[in-house]
Amino acid sequence: MDDTRRRLRGLPALPGLALTASLTLGATTASAQELVWARYGDIDSLDPHRATSTLSMQVWDQIYDTLLAFDMEGNPGPNMAASWEASEDGLEYTFTLNEGIMCHDGTPFDANDVKFTIDRAFGDTPSLTKTSWGPITDVTVVDPLTFKVTLASKFGAFLPFLADSFSSMICDSNTAETFGSTTAIGTGPFSLDEWVKGSEVALSKNPDYVNYGEPYDNEGAPHIDRLLIRTVPEAQTRLAALRTGEVHIAEPPFDDIEAIKEAGELEIMVAENTGQDVFWEFTTSRAPFDDIRARQAVAYATDPQMAIDIIYGGLTNREWCPVARGVFGNDQEFCKQYGYEYDPEKAKALLAEMGYGPDNPLETTMFVWTGGNRHKLAEIFQSQLAQVGIDAGVEIMDIGTMNARVKAQNEDTTSDEPGTFDMMTWSWYDPDILYQLWHSPGAYSGYQSPELDAMLEETRTTIDPDARLEKVQAVIKYLMENAVHIGLYSPGWEWVFAVRPEVEGFKVGPFLHPNFLDVTVVSGG
Amino acid sequence: MIHSSSTAELADDLATASAPRKRSFWRALLAGPSGLIGLVIVAVLIFAALTAPVIAPYDPLRMAAGPRLDAPSTNYLMGTDDFGRDVLSRIIYGARLTLQIGVIAVGISLSCGLLLGLVAGYSSGWTERVLMRLVDVLFSFTEIVIALACLAIFGVGLTNAMIAIGIASIPFYARVTHSVVLVEKGKPYFEAAVAAGAGHLRLIFLHLLPNVVPTLIVIGTLGVSTAILAAAGLSFLGLGAQPPQPEWGFMLSSSRDLISRAPWMMIFPGLAIATTVLGFNLLGDGIREALDPRQTDR
């Protein structure tokens, strides 16, 4: 067994790849290179089935790899899986893996590991994002490099999902109780040294890594030897640490960005194609937002353009669609026709129709989650709403709590308290997010209708891109006309990076996946 | 959280102090620097709270009352925040919330603590032992942890924070009341009343209560400062005030991302809290000195 391992481990070091690696390394790496990346929060878990936060996903990206990979435009292509074939009815996919992929513990990665991962996602404690895997009924190992996935019905978002971090491939040696909290074995470019909860995830480069399909120049192991992902909650502290060189990459405080740019001391990078969408949604199961006029009034009364100009300067964009830029189905012109331009008079008229007025304001509560200066945006919206006679309290909470409370609000149909609305955020690589949010029962048990359900099912079962676009846009139109899902802006969280000058080659892949394959730290910089 | 330090000491001092004579009380209060300065600060605070709409130069919630993040100037004495709101106006309106916090939190802890302490101290025997043991245990949990537990139950928000702080301080007030009652019970006038066959209610409310009140006035005044500090702390942590409330602790917390860009947003709300707390501390000290001149030099 030991011999096999050693032999297999030797395999990916093909001469060509080794050459590329050493050429790129050049003379810059006389000593071990260490890169420190600071972020505002910690991961929730090392287990890709136990968390949903962007912070967690970005770490999984380093430790694990995915069967498919997105190119810079966000289209899925081969990665760990060299090729695949779908049956004619679209219910069976057969994948062939690349040969010689190694887990961090030295065991080979094969079809059994894939089966382990998928079975686990549907197991006793299923993945938190189980439904996004699609209607998988079975995974069969044909031979070590071939496996077959069977679906109960056609699923248009299946392949893109296999390029997303939620489908990270977990090696079947991860059987210890400690998996997810102190251990994690993957096949990604870095292996886990240690997770010091609340402060740091320490990673070392995986010398056996082969880049089969990620859209970066480096085809082998990363150039840097260590990657330290540190939690530094205060933006000011991160900036200070960037200036002293303790930290190489971090999100800066928004209000200091102009000054940073002027001084030229740090490079400011803004991620594109994040898939992030910030939007209004409402508790539609009871008053006041069971009435479409109340929902529309909120949309007319708030001015996202003004708010993002104040809070983010030019760092983000007004987003009209329920799916973000860069995601299939997004079309600003199309969405704008059904959108709600800022018009406080119209909002007042709608409210008056409903019987609200200056002496009788519409009372409600807005939920917002912490971070990314969203609470500041909420304060602006709160003040805009007040001007038309909507008295909205703001409650700030973390995203996990907000998910749970929005759902609880929707399921509580008897309360005398007015229903709430919230600035929800989602980042997804495919319009299938609309299915997950709005197909009954829906992620939040929110707005539902049989008509919408039927339309959403068609977006899943239609595979042909042109036909699917039509179905997706029909859903978009429906959601906007009914004021169910009202886009505000995109991107919205963790998308701005300040980078020290000695760091070269730092790139952010589509859907906000920072990548360190091409990174070098030039000494003496 | 200064409650810890001098509970026993304070209770003893005050319990042994003679009942105040009214006329000399005010004179004594204003004679020392503590009482005078404290009274002035608290008076200014109350004045600001009452007349906020008149004296505040701008609407505290109005955005773009001025340019964003404008440094202090003659137009905006304490500068503007990141929404272009006038910091001074927000601090003036914040005085209302601050007073409200002090009154509500201390009201809760004082009334419940007083009742507990009176009952425990008067009853003696098992009731007393069990009650005071429980109070001691709660006291050792520390106020902040009790407050956090309450907020975990009620959910966050300024009103909930006030209630949580009120509940968290009950053990402290119960302890003080209890120790004063024990001292009073040993005094001749009380023993005389018992001998004369006074009923329980009469003994508690006519004899014990009036003698506990002076101590509680001092403790309550000092307690207002503790409550204000605690509420500001909770708001700072995101567990108390919510936008757009111009609560000082919350204002401090919003200043964190901006301290190098707009330090005034951090300096003035902090000064407001510190001054107010100082005011109530000095006033409390002043009252204590006025009630018990022997302690003046301590």
Next chain:
Amino acid sequence: MGKFILQRLFAALVTIWIATIAVTILIHLVPGDPVRIMYGSFQTTPEELEAIRVRLGLDQPIWTQYLMYLERLVQGDLGRSIVGDQPVLDVLLTRFPATLALTVSSLAIAIVVGMSLGFLAAYKRGTWVDVGAMVLAIVGVSMPHFWLGLLLLFLFALQLQWLPVAGGDWRSLLLPALTLGLANAAVLARLTRSAMIDIFDQDFIRTARAKGLPRSIVLYRHALRSGLVPVVSMLGLQFAYLMGGAIVIENVFAWNGVGRLAIEAVLSRDYPLIQGFILFFATVVALASVVIDIAYAFLDPRIRYS
């Protein structure tokens, strides 16, 4: 002495026992269905919620739940956190050393600064030194800890850049320890001063002085030692308050201890973690006060608690 130690230990156990009852009740005081609040997030079905309810024993009568809780507790099982699904005890234990380091170092700062200031003020009673020290102390008592923290951070880390801010080494302990230490030094200064004034007024000091003993001996051997007694008796409580104060200060400086964990837990309604934290905190404070009380009893043999 043995009896005294046993009594103190028993009292600590009672405290911990009451804490276990309190945390069991806590979950039932939450309005609404705690299981749904905790686990009812993205993509959980009613059946899954019911399974969780059964697994956690929340379908049982409360006294059964309490016994189950104690049973698991004895095995060192405090349940699993909601966020990240980790063993609560592990999470608390990995974070506790940071809190302990912060608390102990700030206690040291508070003792050194507070006692010297109080002693000096008492010794120079009535002079401007006394007045100055006491003004400083009352300002210190009135200042919000977190504001002091922000001011220090602004000055030393951001403006002067003297200290690292994002590292995990001992230097990043300086600012939080200083903040918490100075804030509590004010309390100790006031306490020390009043204790020392009492001592200076006592006969044995006057006698010692009258006997012509050198001033330094009078001060250190007699006055200081007796003056320490009431101050040391407060250290148990001081420790508890520093632990409490650490909760806020850890959040100002992103110091990675249990205090920051507690706030995260409250904000995310991670009840197993909140329960674990309360119990853990109560246990640490109770045990610390036993240790300090015993040390105190050795220091001052005159004192015996009943």
